[in-house]
Amino acid sequence: MPLSWDDSNVQIDDGAHVARSAIFEPVDLTGSAQPIVIGRGCRIAPGAVLYGGVVLGEGVVVEDHSVVGKPEFGYAMGHHYDGHAGTCTVGAGSIIRAGAHVYSNVVLGEQVHIGHHTLVRSAVRLGAGTQLAHFVSVERGSQFGGNVRSSPHTHITGGTVVEDRVFFGAGVKTINDKSMVWRAGTPVVLEAPYFAEGAAIGSGSTIAAGVHVGRWALVGSQSLVLRDVPEGVIVVGVPARERGPRPHPDGD
DSSP states (O other), X not given: OOOOTTOTTEEEOTTOEEOTTOEEEOBOTTSOBOOEEEOTTOEEOTXXXXXXXXXXXXXXXXXXXXXXXXXXXXXXXXXXXXXXXXXXXXXXXXXXXXXXEEESSOEEOTTOEEOXXXXXXXXXXXXXXXXXXXXXXXXXXXXXXXXXXXXXTOEEOTXXXXXXXXXXXXXXXXXXXXXXXXXXXXXXXXXXXEEOTTOEEOTTOEEOTTOEEOTTOEEOTTOXXXXXXXXXXXXXXXXXXXXXXXXXXXXX
């Protein structure tokens, strides 16, 4: 049952609009309760679910049937999660579109847009102005700078680092596992890709585990990147090979 809006664990600031069918769940699976804070001017749509530890900045919009602050539970990537909720902070002016899932221990900067049915897993950080389109997945522990853009159906693997102003086309795949060992209790060694400032990754490309894509480099569409990409170059193909310099978008 939804909790009443005047519950001691739910704080709703002036000017916020919360649909009657929104659901608040401040008590996590370990029995611990954390406050839910809804800032001034926020809009929470019908069917949205907010968990304990969620803090929404001023003017945040949470659309229909989206889930914010969900605690991790069960086994994943060498860890067992017990359902304990941490803080999930959403910066002012951000929008979480219908059907999106944003987990606990996430920090979204100001003016971040999370697309329809997009998944943002635990311990992810997204810098201000970042925009994720629909059906994007950002896995555990990934760190984004500001003004990153991702087109639909792209998968960012766990632990990936993405610096400012990186662009991902549609259907980009990233990999962090070189051994493909997937059994509970077996040590898993992961090495995620790294995308330096201003890198652009064309639609349908695959970036292998441990690959470093340099500043303002460009990966052509449908490429398979198995080796580091130097700063300021264009690589294309399967496997990707250098094809020349990439002009700096700012003319530098």
